[in-house]
Amino acid sequence: MTASSAGSVRRGRPGYDRADVIRVGVELFNQQGYDATSVSDLTSRLGVTKSALYHHVDSKQQILEIALEDALGGLEQAMDAAQRQPTAAERLRSIIRGAVHVLTQRQPQVTLLLRLRGNSDIELAALERRRRFDHMVTALVREAQSEGLVRADLDAGVATRLIFGMINSVVEWYRVDGPVDPTLLGEEILAVALDGLRPR
Known part of the structure; x- marks a missing residue:
């Protein structure tokens, strides 16, 4: 199923909406692990039947896919915004602020992303997107090194x-x-990260 079809609106049992199902699913995945969470666990937590659950989502895999898209899509949008800044220093500052914003606004989804083990095609695809994001940040760090914002003696990947x-x-x-x-948290992380990496 594509991300666009996964995000389509579906009608379900009154009293529950799709957002509730996704939220509870992500909570359970984070609490006991995705692989260890069954559809029965989801229906028990929601207090609905399996048929009622399936009015909202096709499977627990779809819940995972939607949640990971929310996390990764937010990070990729933050990167797009950062890339529009005129200097490497501003691009690096922008992605740090943006990543903190995504994490605090979508904390359960990002937590799920950070705990992936790559045990399914959905997880492997998400991990590949995360690697691409990390590589783009590393490129920004290298650019910031060339502008003198970050110490040149540091390995950009390690930084x-x-x-x-x-x-x-x-x-x-x-x-x-x-x-x-x-x-404020974003600004504090920015200060600690970049002040500690400035040339001496």
């Missing part, structure tokens, strides 16, 4: 992993209803 290791760790502690402002 990218360190930056996104810090960003990705946010999924473990950030809470939407917590005291941390997501916009």
